Amino acid sequence: MLEVKIQKKLPFFTLDVELRLGNEILGLWGASGAGKTTLLQCLAGLQKPTGGFIRLAGRTLYSHAEGINVPPRRRQVGYVFQDYALFPHLTVKNNVLFALNGNKPGPNGPDPTALLDALGVGHLVDRYPGQISGGEKQRVALARALAVQPRLLLLDEPFSALDTATKAKAFEGLKILHEEWGIPFVLVSHDEEDVTALGDVIVTLEKGRIRSTTVRRQPGEDHPAGS
Amino acid sequence: MNRTDWFPVLLSFRVAALSVVVIVALGLPLARILARRSFPGQDLLEALLTMPLVLPPTVVGFGLLLLVGKTGPVGRLLGMAGISLVFTWWAAVLAAVVVAFPLMYQSAKAAFKSVDVNLENAARTLGVGEVRIFWAVTMPLAWPGLLTGVVLSFARALGEFGATLMVAGNIPGRTQTAPLAIYYAVYAGDNGTATRLVLILTVISFLVIFLVNRWARRRNFL
Numbered sequence: 001m002l003e004v005k006i007q008k009k010l011p012f013f014t015l016d017v018e019l020r021l022g023n024e025i026l027g028l029w030g031a032s033g034a035g036k037t038t039l040l041q042c043l044a045g046l047q048k049p050t051g052g053f054i055r056l057a058g059r060t061l062y063s064h065a066e067g068i069n070v071p072p073r074r075r076q077v078g079y080v081f082q083d084y085a086l087f088p089h090l091t092v093k094n095n096v097l098f099a100l101n102g103n104k105p106g107p108n109g110p111d112p113t114a115l116l117d118a119l120g121v122g123h124l125v126d127r128y129p130g131q132i133s134g135g136e137k138q139r140v141a142l143a144r145a146l147a148v149q150p151r152l153l154l155l156d157e158p159f160s161a162l163d164t165a166t167k168a169k170a171f172e173g174l175k176i177l178h179e180e181w182g183i184p185f186v187l188v189s190h191d192e193e194d195v196t197a198l199g200d201v202i203v204t205l206e207k208g209r210i211r212s213t214t215v216r217r218q219p220g221e222d223h224p225a226g227s
Numbered sequence: 228m229n230r231t232d233w234f235p236v237l238l239s240f241r242v243a244a245l246s247v248v249v250i251v252a253l254g255l256p257l258a259r260i261l262a263r264r265s266f267p268g269q270d271l272l273e274a275l276l277t278m279p280l281v282l283p284p285t286v287v288g289f290g291l292l293l294l295v296g297k298t299g300p301v302g303r304l305l306g307m308a309g310i311s312l313v314f315t316w317w318a319a320v321l322a323a324v325v326v327a328f329p330l331m332y333q334s335a336k337a338a339f340k341s342v343d344v345n346l347e348n349a350a351r352t353l354g355v356g357e358v359r360i361f362w363a364v365t366m367p368l369a370w371p372g373l374l375t376g377v378v379l380s381f382a383r384a385l386g387e388f389g390a391t392l393m394v395a396g397n398i399p400g401r402t403q404t405a406p407l408a409i410y411y412a413v414y415a416g417d418n419g420t421a422t423r424l425v426l427i428l429t430v431i432s433f434l435v436i437f438l439v440n441r442w443a444r445r446r447n448f449l
Contacts, residue, residue, distance in 0.1 A: 072351040099353035
């Protein structure tokens with residue numbers, strides 16, 4: 001369960017958002033400059049809101065009133081960056097292992113190479129990010145973000161670098177991953193198609209404010225046919 | 228080749244090496260901080276840090292002389308501690324540091340800025356602390372630019388003439404660096420000594436650049 005009510009002053013407008021999300025996929029849609037990435041960065045702790053609170057799975061990550069602001073490395077929030085932000089000087093395997101070196105995995109923690117296998121990129125472990133395709137990079141970025149066993153996964157424009165055929169596969173892959181992990185996903189896109197294809201709840205953001213909220217699927221319900 | 232031929236060369240390399248150590252110790256943290264943050268007065272500070280690059284070395288040397296000379300504000304403080312900086316080889320180090328610093332600072336700042344901030348952010352969301360992010364993400368990605376800064380500032384320190392002459396003087400066997408020795412040898416009509424010094428300096432400088440470049444290329448990924 002993710003509960004968000006934050007304000008953040010930006011140069012041209014104030015981001016002012018209130019959200020409640022179960023373990024569904026939230027599709028966040030809006031034109032570029034609407035504040036989507038700022039919202040994700042606030043959730044991850046990379047930017048500090050100017051007011052409000054963020055609670056994830058019963059834990060307060062940010063609270064203006066209580067003076068709490070958990071640093072990103074302690075939030076257990078997975079983040080798939082736009083253009084993936086894979087470390088160019090590390091192999092695929094070391095990109096994923098990087099997460100675990102700073103944060104010891106529990107004895108039952110996931111084997112990162114198993115994550116790569118499950119995402120169909122297990123054969124690329126020794127390659128560098130510069131040597132793999134956009135679709136492969138996206139899956140490596142997913143494996144890396146999931147390696148910290150996040151309680152929330154944020155995806156910033158995860159499909160913008162993919163061609164149509166790769167994109168269709170990536171949609172399916174992401175739905176399966178979401179069912180396996182059972183955590184809230186927040187997916188940001190400027191492309192309405194991405195958001196409608198995947199979002200259980202679709203929120204439209206305009207100049208930092210929520211213009212509309214559409215619930216397409218209640219928690220526990222199956223995906224509607226044809227989605 | 229006798230001892231008097233080698234002294235200026237060894238002194239020059241000693242001054243340049245020590246200067247680079249000081250420059251890296253000061254320039255790296257400063258460049259790192261200023262590459263990612265902005266604060267009031269930043270433009271002013273940046274201009275001040277870059278000034279020695281555009282000013283004639285004699286102007287820098289004269290300024291340093293006013294500062295650390297016996298009657299200068301810093302010079303008086305040092306004098307009370309029983310230290311006289313002017314006309315020692317330490318003054319040559321000071322001159323080289325001030326003159327060569329902007330090259331390291333500018334290269335390092337550009338290098339740090341060239342590292343995508345999202346790579347550092349990605350590492351943060353992966354549960355990694357700032358110290359490890361700096362050494363495992365920022366440094367490996369910035370290092371070609373940092374190395375350029377080291378090579379450029381070393382070269383600049385090695386060739387320092389004007390400011391060095393003003394604050395360290397030209398005392399053979401004490402503060403006379405290779406560029407000064409070459410100038411005064413030619414001035415005295417001793418072309419033999421000048422030629423030997425030029426050859427030594429050229430060969431060593433070439434080797435340094437050649438080896439650094441080769442090492443850099445080998446360490447490069449992909």
